[in-house]
Amino acid sequence: MKVIVLGASGYTGAELCNLLSRHPSMQLACAYVSENSNDSGKALSQLYPQFPGLDGVTLQPFSLADVHEMDGVSLAFLATPHEFSHDVAPALLDAGIRVADLSGAFRLKDAATFARCYGFNHLQREELALAEYGLVDFYADKITRASLVAVPGCYPTASLLALKPLAALLDTAVRPVINAISGVSGAGRKAALNTSFCEVGVQAYGVLGHRHQPEISAWLGQDVLFTPHLGTFKRGILATISVRLREEVNIADIQHAYQQAYVNSPLVRVSHGQMPRLDDVVNTPRCHIGWQFDPHSGYLVVSSAIDNLLKGAAAQALQNANLMLGLEKDCGL
Ligand SMILES: NC(=O)C1=CN([C@@H]2O[C@H](COP(=O)(O)OP(=O)(O)OC[C@H]3O[C@@H](n4cnc5c(N)ncnc54)[C@H](OP(=O)(O)O)[C@@H]3O)[C@@H](O)[C@H]2O)C=CC1
Numbered sequence: 001m002k003v004i005v006l007g008a009s010g011y012t013g014a015e016l017c018n019l020l021s022r023h024p025s026m027q028l029a030c031a032y033v034s035e036n037s038n039d040s041g042k043a044l045s046q047l048y049p050q051f052p053g054l055d056g057v058t059l060q061p062f063s064l065a066d067v068h069e070m071d072g073v074s075l076a077f078l079a080t081p082h083e084f085s086h087d088v089a090p091a092l093l094d095a096g097i098r099v100a101d102l103s104g105a106f107r108l109k110d111a112a113t114f115a116r117c118y119g120f121n122h123l124q125r126e127e128l129a130l131a132e133y134g135l136v137d138f139y140a141d142k143i144t145r146a147s148l149v150a151v152p153g154c155y156p157t158a159s160l161l162a163l164k165p166l167a168a169l170l171d172t173a174v175r176p177v178i179n180a181i182s183g184v185s186g187a188g189r190k191a192a193l194n195t196s197f198c199e200v201g202v203q204a205y206g207v208l209g210h211r212h213q214p215e216i217s218a219w220l221g222q223d224v225l226f227t228p229h230l231g232t233f234k235r236g237i238l239a240t241i242s243v244r245l246r247e248e249v250n251i252a253d254i255q256h257a258y259q260q261a262y263v264n265s266p267l268v269r270v271s272h273g274q275m276p277r278l279d280d281v282v283n284t285p286r287c288h289i290g291w292q293f294d295p296h297s298g299y300l301v302v303s304s305a306i307d308n309l310l311k312g313a314a315a316q317a318l319q320n321a322n323l324m325l326g327l328e329k330d331c332g333l
């Protein structure tokens with residue numbers, strides 16, 4: 001099956017092209033950058049020599065007119081800025097091409113919250129309404145039938161995988177408190193002062209205002225407090241979360257909830273007691289979760305580790321595409 005990647009020169013786009021280069025049933029038909037990109041015409045392996053599978057992939061400039069000449073393309077991955085995904089998704093859908101969007105353009109159903117978080121008005125209300133949220137370990141059935149999938153953000157992926165199994169056990173009077181740290185690749189490839197080598201220091205940012213707070217709250221069904229931190233490492237996200245559980249909940253209930261949630265998710269590993277380490281998941285599509293519970297106070301601390309560029313972006317996008325194209329969720333991973 002032929003697929004295309006837009007934003008192929010970026011961190012998540014290149015990871016996707018690398019995964020596609022060894023996928024048994026998908027073929028990368030074209031790797032695009034923006035129309036006036038400095039990288040247009042370059043070999044992708046020149047930008048990412050670490051990926052041997054990218055030899056022979058040349059970056060092409062994308063223009064909207066190309067959409068009507070994409071014969072036989074089944075699906076497009078958008079590893080592009082939010083505003084670009086918002087603008088281009090309808091044209092791809094009109095041409096009969098299914099879309100897995102890695103940006104935040106279609107993740108929030110509430111347009112007012114979207115405008116506040118993303119700084120522009122959502123004009124594609126129809127597509128926003130039909131988009132499915134691509135948290136594959138929870139919404140596989142809906143994703144299988146979807147034409148447009150909003151792949152979750154990296155922090156929401158780590159946080160929701162830890163929290164969603166506990167949703168029915170939470171003491172809803174106490175907001176879950178999420179503290180998470182991310183590698184600098186979370187900010188993308190484009191140079192910026194705050195992510196340059198000499199400027200980066202471990203620090204909280206986006207306090208009480210990060211766009212992932214409403215995303216996590218919406219898809220958990222419970223308001224959360226979310227504080228991201230920038231780390232002095234390249235990739236990986238560790239989210240450590242404190243929650244209070246209802247009075248009657250015991251350890252067996254928690255074990256059962258996690259077992260039930262991930263019975264069909266071999267790439268998600270849950271441990272009672274062993275807290276996850278970033279090093280064990282970086283460069284893998286896996287999520288490692290560890291938790292401990294204090295029955296006297298009712299508080300539970302759960303920690304979740306992923307690679308932000310893989311389970312937090314490219315690998316989860318591929319899992320979505322697998323489901324959309326009728327393949328096994330973890331095919332090619
Ligand atoms: N980095 C991460 O950990 C995660 C990122 N995401 C989301 O995935 C998307 C991609 O992120 P990431 O790979 O980090 O970003 P990068 O900045 O690394 O790459 C962005 C890509 O989009 C292209 N691009 C930029 N502007 C435009 C435009 N106007 N039109 C078309 N293409 C454009 C860039 O190439 P060029 O400018 O040369 O055209 C590049 O290929 C973003 O929406 C991001 O929010 C989601 C989860 C995790």
Ligand SMILES: CC(=O)N[C@@H](CCC(=O)OP(=O)(O)O)C(=O)O
Binds near residue numbers: 152182183185187188
């Ligand atoms: C370290 C860093 O800057 N991380 C990014 C999150 C990356 C990501 O998943 O975000 P979206 O897909 O929602 O853009 C940030 O905080 O904006």
